[in-house]
Amino acid sequence: xxxxxxxxSWFAEKMNDNGIHSQWLTDHHPASMxxxxxxxxxxxxxxxxxxxxxxxxxxxxxxxGGQHDEHTLYTYMIFAHSEHRHVMIRTPxxxxxxxxxxxxxxxxxxxxxxxxxQDMFGITVEGLPDQRHWLKxxxxxxxxxxLRSDFPADTTMxxxxxxYPFIKAEGSGVYEIPVGPIHAGIIEPGHFRFLAVGExxxxxxxxxxxxxxxxxxRLQGMQAEQAIRLASRASGDMxxxxxxxxxxxxxxxxxxxxxxxxxHIRAILCxxxxxxxxxxxxxxxxxxxxxxxxxxxxxRLREDLARLHQQLFGHRMMMDxxxxxxxxxxxxxxxxxxxxxxxxxxxxxxxxxxxxYADHAGIQERVIGxxxxxxxxxxxxxxxxxxxxxxxxxxxxxxxxAYPPYDQLQVRIPEGKLGDVATRxxxxxxxxxxxxxxxxxxxxxxxxxxxxxxxxxxEAGVSGIASIESWRGEIICWARFGIDGRIDRCxxxxxxEVNWLGLELAVRSVPVPDFPLNNxxxxxxxxxxxL
Amino acid sequence: xxxxxxxxxxxxxxxxxxADAEHEIxxxxxxxxPLIKARYQGSLxxxxxxxxxxxxCELEIHATNNCYYDIERFGIHFTASPxxxxxxxxxxxxxxNMETAVKMTYEAMPKPGLxxxxxxxxxxxxxxxxxxxxxAGAVSDIIPVDVTIAGCPPTPTDIIQGILTxxx
Numbered sequence: 001x002x003x004x005x006x007x008x009s010w011f012a013e014k015m016n017d018n019g020i021h022s023q024w025l026t027d028h029h030p031a032s033m034x035x036x037x038x039x040x041x042x043x044x045x046x047x048x049x050x051x052x053x054x055x056x057x058x059x060x061x062x063x064x065g066g067q068h069d070e071h072t073l074y075t076y077m078i079f080a081h082s083e084h085r086h087v088m089i090r091t092p093x094x095x096x097x098x099x100x101x102x103x104x105x106x107x108x109x110x111x112x113x114x115x116x117x118q119d120m121f122g123i124t125v126e127g128l129p130d131q132r133h134w135l136k137x138x139x140x141x142x143x144x145x146x147l148r149s150d151f152p153a154d155t156t157m158x159x160x161x162x163x164y165p166f167i168k169a170e171g172s173g174v175y176e177i178p179v180g181p182i183h184a185g186i187i188e189p190g191h192f193r194f195l196a197v198g199e200x201x202x203x204x205x206x207x208x209x210x211x212x213x214x215x216x217x218r219l220q221g222m223q224a225e226q227a228i229r230l231a232s233r234a235s236g237d238m239x240x241x242x243x244x245x246x247x248x249x250x251x252x253x254x255x256x257x258x259x260x261x262x263x264h265i266r267a268i269l270c271x272x273x274x275x276x277x278x279x280x281x282x283x284x285x286x287x288x289x290x291x292x293x294x295x296x297x298x299x300r301l302r303e304d305l306a307r308l309h310q311q312l313f314g315h316r317m318m319m320d321x322x323x324x325x326x327x328x329x330x331x332x333x334x335x336x337x338x339x340x341x342x343x344x345x346x347x348x349x350x351x352x353x354x355x356x357y358a359d360h361a362g363i364q365e366r367v368i369g370x371x372x373x374x375x376x377x378x379x380x381x382x383x384x385x386x387x388x389x390x391x392x393x394x395x396x397x398x399x400x401x402a403y404p405p406y407d408q409l410q411v412r413i414p415e416g417k418l419g420d421v422a423t424r425x426x427x428x429x430x431x432x433x434x435x436x437x438x439x440x441x442x443x444x445x446x447x448x449x450x451x452x453x454x455x456x457x458x459e460a461g462v463s464g465i466a467s468i469e470s471w472r473g474e475i476i477c478w479a480r481f482g483i484d485g486r487i488d489r490c491x492x493x494x495x496x497e498v499n500w501l502g503l504e505l506a507v508r509s510v511p512v513p514d515f516p517l518n519n520x521x522x523x524x525x526x527x528x529x530x531l
Numbered sequence: 532x533x534x535x536x537x538x539x540x541x542x543x544x545x546x547x548x549x550a551d552a553e554h555e556i557x558x559x560x561x562x563x564x565p566l567i568k569a570r571y572q573g574s575l576x577x578x579x580x581x582x583x584x585x586x587x588c589e590l591e592i593h594a595t596n597n598c599y600y601d602i603e604r605f606g607i608h609f610t611a612s613p614x615x616x617x618x619x620x621x622x623x624x625x626x627x628n629m630e631t632a633v634k635m636t637y638e639a640m641p642k643p644g645l646x647x648x649x650x651x652x653x654x655x656x657x658x659x660x661x662x663x664x665x666x667a668g669a670v671s672d673i674i675p676v677d678v679t680i681a682g683c684p685p686t687p688t689d690i691i692q693g694i695l696t697x698x699x
Binding site for chain 2: 137139140144146151152153154155156157181182184185186187188189209210211212213214215217218229230233234235236237239280293296297299300302303306310316317319352353355356359360525526527530
């Protein structure tokens with residue numbers, strides 16, 4: 001168990017060197033991921049400095065003030081450095097006509113988050129190169145800003161007329177293909193607008209927000225024990241990682257560490273989730289190139305995983321096992337044995353299948369060189385998870401933040417560079433093997449003791465943050481508490497918010513029929529993006 | 532290629548009669564086979580629609596196609612177009628941003644057609660709640676529903692049972 005007490009002042013010192021004054025906020029935890037308040041006029045300069053220091057941008061959001069400053073509206077952003085960890089920056093906005101400068105010119109990935117912030121809060125983002133609404137669809141009233149406190153959660157909004165102008169291209173032979181929101185397969189809804197010439201994609205534009213469920217608004221006013229059920233359903237296929245991110249943000253705020261045994265169990269569940277999703281997706285990618293043998297084999301293995309979860313934990317996807325303070329289920333000796341045997345047997349089978357995949361000219365011909373995101377592009381947008389690791393961005397929160405129990409492990413990160421579908425698949429094969437190794441290591445070193453510490457919420461106004469490496473990439477959760485231990489603002493950031501941009505970049509050079517293959521190789525979440 | 536054939540052959544047939552508790556469904560399934568033959572020319576086409584789910588329900592719908600459940604053996608398959616569908620299988624609370632698309636899909640389906648609302652959210656909006664600006668309602672608030680399947684998410688067995696119940 002690690003306890004961070006020293007304030008991580010690295011970025012504050014750098015800002016100071018550049019004439020940006022900042023104040024460390026003591027009602028935010030942990031101090032290793034500090035929150036620094038800056039002046040409004042320094043907002044964009046700070047982002048520029050972070051870019052110069054080769055920091056990653058991970059999230060941007062707004063919040064109304066907490067217990068003691070209800071009338072202030074704040075904007076927040078987070079940067080991460082491979083050695084100096086995360087830092088949160090916040091600035092107060094003017095109360096009449098709240099305005100903030102755009103940081104999109106420094107970090108492209110901020111664009112959609114700034115658009116969402118305009119939609120949700122009515123904040124004007126100055127210099128934003130794209131003023132279209134994002135989460136707010138064309139039929140919403142113009143003055144609806146759901147995350148403002150004067151907007152009741154149960155508001156019934158009238159339907160309005162509106163248009164969403166897509167990017168156009170002119171010239172002979174250019175045509176549009178509108179796809180969605182309901183897709184051909186059994187997947188989540190979203191709209192893709194292709195501009196194509198013949199079979200070649202010129203541009204693909206995403207229009208998301210269809211599964212916006214008002215999760216952040218609904219979390220407000222909930223007790224943590226109740227809220228975690230909702231946070232765990234931000235994206236159902238990452239339920240363990242979301243539960244962990246939310247629980248850890250709350251625990252950081254309250255300065256509660258779960259027992260060592262609980263951390264071990266959380267990581268075992270999270271790695272099993274990684275196995276199930278990587279295995280399922282490798283099968284599905286192959287299926288999109290008509291290699292159905294691999295699909296049949298991989299879905300069989302995925303089902304084996306789900307069945308053992310049902311047997312041991314009472315839920316095929318391991319939902320609701322993580323609670324604030326620890327976990328609700330123990331892994332006894334017998335369960336440890338079953339988990340170890342199955343994990344190793346499945347990892348061995350995946351290796352066999354990997355040899356078949358590597359040997360199969362038909363699938364290799366489709367995946368090699370398709371949908372390239374170069375390391376420069378990946379760095380420009382801050383690609384995360386396996387998509388980043390396939391394009392030279394070898395970031396992993398299990399190493400960077402090294403939250404327990406990963407602080408005791410040496411996680412091996414696959415280091416891909418080529419950034420095509422083949423490399424993204426390669427990273428996932430590598431991570432299946434690594435997840436299996438981690439599960440075996442954790443099972444062999446299970447600490448004795450309790451699985452849950454009592455949960456007590458912090459004082460009103462206190463907030464906590466966590467960054468958890470889900471199978472898709474980095475999840476950020478920030479939670480601030482109000483009176484009676486209720487959440488008064490919580491934000492969740494899905495890795496897909498950034499990785500959706502990667503897909504747009506990847507498919508600029510591929511023929512239309514290769515889009516599904518590329519889409520599956522990123523497999524971004526719609527629900528986690530739209531919240 | 533030899534390795535591929537070896538793997539495929541050694542794996543053998545994994546499709547199973549649904550586990551003990553579900554022998555009931557298999558029985559219903561067998562009784563229904565002549566019914567599906569007569570009413571649906573031997574094949575029931577389903578259009579799955581995500582009205583706003585968290586994606587857990589979709590994963591379990593996928594699982595009904597894996598070799599253990601092999602839903603196609605009952606003459607059931609998933610179609611890309613509502614125009615060919617005999618049944619809509621709708622998941623999620625219907626979000627405001629999906630309401631129009633869900634209604635249009637229903638209208639595009641030839642009638643008479645069946646609608647199955649799948650998962651706790653489809654039934655009553657689940658943890659997302661009806662009293663939510665972003666949620667248009669449960670599936671039955673948007674389009675007429677014939678059968679519901681409870682669960683968060685329902686297991687593949689629950690799904691198959693629900694579909695068979697809808698047909699009978």
